[in-house]
Amino acid sequence: MGMTITEKIFARAAGKTAVKAGDLVNANIDVVMCHDVTTPPAISMLKEHGIDKVFDVNKIVVTPDHFQPAKDIASAELHKRLDTWAKEKKLPYYYKLGRAGVCHALLPEQGHIRPGEVIVGGDSHTCTYGAFGAFSTGVGSTDLAAAIATGILWFKVPASMRFTLNGSFRKGVYSKDVILEVIRRIGTDGALYKAIEFVGPALKEMTMEGRMTITNMAIEAGGKSGIIGVDATTRAYLDGRLKGMTEYTVFESDADAAYVHEDTVDCSRLEPMVAFPHLPSNGKPIGECKGLAMDQCYIGSCTNGRIEDLRIAATIMKGKEVRIRTIVVPATPEIWKQAIDEGLAEIFYNAGCVVSAPTCGACLGGFMGILAAGDKCISTTNRNFVGRMGSPKSEVYLASPATAAASAVEGKLADCRNYL
Amino acid sequence: MAKAHVYKRDHVNTDEIIPARYLNTDDAAVLAAHCMEDLDTGFVKKCQPGDVIVCGDDFGCGSSREHAVWAIQGAKVGAVIAHSFARIYYRNCINCGFYPIELHGALEKINDGDELEIDYRGGTIANKTQGTTIAFTPLPEFALEIVNDGGLLEHIKRKK
Numbered sequence: 001m002g003m004t005i006t007e008k009i010f011a012r013a014a015g016k017t018a019v020k021a022g023d024l025v026n027a028n029i030d031v032v033m034c035h036d037v038t039t040p041p042a043i044s045m046l047k048e049h050g051i052d053k054v055f056d057v058n059k060i061v062v063t064p065d066h067f068q069p070a071k072d073i074a075s076a077e078l079h080k081r082l083d084t085w086a087k088e089k090k091l092p093y094y095y096k097l098g099r100a101g102v103c104h105a106l107l108p109e110q111g112h113i114r115p116g117e118v119i120v121g122g123d124s125h126t127c128t129y130g131a132f133g134a135f136s137t138g139v140g141s142t143d144l145a146a147a148i149a150t151g152i153l154w155f156k157v158p159a160s161m162r163f164t165l166n167g168s169f170r171k172g173v174y175s176k177d178v179i180l181e182v183i184r185r186i187g188t189d190g191a192l193y194k195a196i197e198f199v200g201p202a203l204k205e206m207t208m209e210g211r212m213t214i215t216n217m218a219i220e221a222g223g224k225s226g227i228i229g230v231d232a233t234t235r236a237y238l239d240g241r242l243k244g245m246t247e248y249t250v251f252e253s254d255a256d257a258a259y260v261h262e263d264t265v266d267c268s269r270l271e272p273m274v275a276f277p278h279l280p281s282n283g284k285p286i287g288e289c290k291g292l293a294m295d296q297c298y299i300g301s302c303t304n305g306r307i308e309d310l311r312i313a314a315t316i317m318k319g320k321e322v323r324i325r326t327i328v329v330p331a332t333p334e335i336w337k338q339a340i341d342e343g344l345a346e347i348f349y350n351a352g353c354v355v356s357a358p359t360c361g362a363c364l365g366g367f368m369g370i371l372a373a374g375d376k377c378i379s380t381t382n383r384n385f386v387g388r389m390g391s392p393k394s395e396v397y398l399a400s401p402a403t404a405a406a407s408a409v410e411g412k413l414a415d416c417r418n419y420l
Numbered sequence: 421m422a423k424a425h426v427y428k429r430d431h432v433n434t435d436e437i438i439p440a441r442y443l444n445t446d447d448a449a450v451l452a453a454h455c456m457e458d459l460d461t462g463f464v465k466k467c468q469p470g471d472v473i474v475c476g477d478d479f480g481c482g483s484s485r486e487h488a489v490w491a492i493q494g495a496k497v498g499a500v501i502a503h504s505f506a507r508i509y510y511r512n513c514i515n516c517g518f519y520p521i522e523l524h525g526a527l528e529k530i531n532d533g534d535e536l537e538i539d540y541r542g543g544t545i546a547n548k549t550q551g552t553t554i555a556f557t558p559l560p561e562f563a564l565e566i567v568n569d570g571g572l573l574e575h576i577k578r579k580k
């Protein structure tokens with residue numbers, strides 16, 4: 001029996017020639033991602049237990065993002081604890097305010113993600129980095145503390161599911177629509193404990209940004225990780241970008257590798273999708289739901305706050321005015337600058353949007369766009385749970401940047417294809 | 421004796437267990453005061469030390485915030501019994517020394533307000549109200565060790 005890409009990555013990380021799904025392994029960790037919510041408690045735990053060491057300063061990447069710049073005194077204290085620790089440990093990859101950005105957009109952009117590696121982060125959407133042919137998963141603060149101190153964590157090697165993405169994208173359909181369709185099919189726990197592997201010709205049409213939107217939401221199907229193999233697009237993205245070590249190992253699934261579930265998505269038949277409250281699996285094609293009035297539009301986050309997302313939104317908003325409160329959040333300082341240089345920020349300004357500095361902000365109901373009771377928000381984020389963006393009585397509708405932008409222009413759920 | 425607080429719900433998520441608006445702190449007492457707030461605002465008031473939460477599938481889905489375990493521990497909940505758990509939440513429980521009981525069909529076997537006695541190592545729940553005994557698969561030995569040591573870091577320290 002052959003191995004999946006995920007099994008091969010674990011074999012390497014555990015120093016074995018072969019592993020199979022279900023094996024318990026101690027894996028060496030290649031990158032640990034740290035942010036402002038889950039890392040300060042991890043630091044305190046390490047202190048409490050008298051553990052002072054950091055396993056490898058070059059393998060820890062730190063960025064405040066959830067509440068940055070600090071939204072109140074309590075979050076300022078979190079940032080201070082993170083800052084004091086990062087300086088004390090002399091961590092070379094500490095992205096301070098001004099260079100800080102939404103973690104899952106920042107780390108790949110700044111060249112910290114390499115194929116073939118095992119990456120953990122104190123955040124559930126750490127699965128994003130699987131777009132680069134790496135195993136990547138979210139952990140809680142205790143695991144994070146153990147990873148920071150020892151560089152080793154135990155894992156149960158996950159079984160894999162495989163989704164083959166066929167066909168060509170039609171106008172107005174994006175990778176966000178693909179992943180909303182996948183989650184609609186298997187449900188929010190359809191991939192529990194499993195790695196979701198994406199293969200197929202439609203990936204060729206996707207940029208790394210588009211692929212990251214897909215792996216980002218693997219957790220919304222309950223997945224341990226999402227993964228996409230390396231190709232020319234991956235290599236071109238990594239070229240000249242990687243920090244530190246520039247070499248990496250490329251693994252591929254064997255032809256006879258085992259999958260516990262297989263399915264195909266014909267991208268040429270997809271319509272723009274909207275996931276209704278309060279689960280990411282409540283996806284509906286836009287044809288079935290357009291016209292529902294919205295109060296706010298949010299374009300940003302680790303799912304869809306990258307430059308190509310902002311470009312699509314700007315294309316739709318150009319020369320128009322939005323009818324509802326619209327907040328655009330470039331996910332990193334580099335994206336923010338690009339949005340200015342390319343004239344996108346001006347288009348958003350002219351359309352009547354707020355453009356904020358990089359932050360997680362309202363995505364998790366933190367700040368910068370909290371919803372009131374009864375508010376409906378069309379959002380390019382990944383999660384629409386009860387109270388996710390504010391009041392437990394508000395509602396979040398998930399969609400692509402194109403659908404969000406078109407809905408902002410009309411003030412109600414709208415078909416982006418009319419604007420492209 | 422532990423009293424069961426039953427929520428006939430699947431996918432009880434980390435935003436309901438501890439809303440993100442409270443994530444600007446990791447103070448266990450503050451988190452405990454808001455435990456389960458977006459699911460049941462009255463939960464903290466009625467929960468007595470050692471009481472048990474019972475739910476359906478996929479308990480703890482969503483964010484990786486360990487705050488969702490700390491809030492429940494802080495509210496002095498004795499255990500969570502669910503048909504199934506979201507992966508990160510399950511792992512976080514063990515790492516924090518908190519026992520997650522996976523029990524398919526729990527919602528049919530336990531009613532709100534039932535008095536329970538749990539044998540964690542043996543894997544049985546005596547439902548005193550209904551006069552029944554329910555079996556569950558106990559945690560594997562290595563996970564039980566971590567829980568009994570009081571969590572992963574304590575466990576690592578002791579093993580050294």
Ligand code: SF4
Nearest residue numbers: 102301302360363364
């Ligand atoms: S943008 Fe939203 S989903 Fe992404 S890391 Fe930040 S809070 Fe989490």
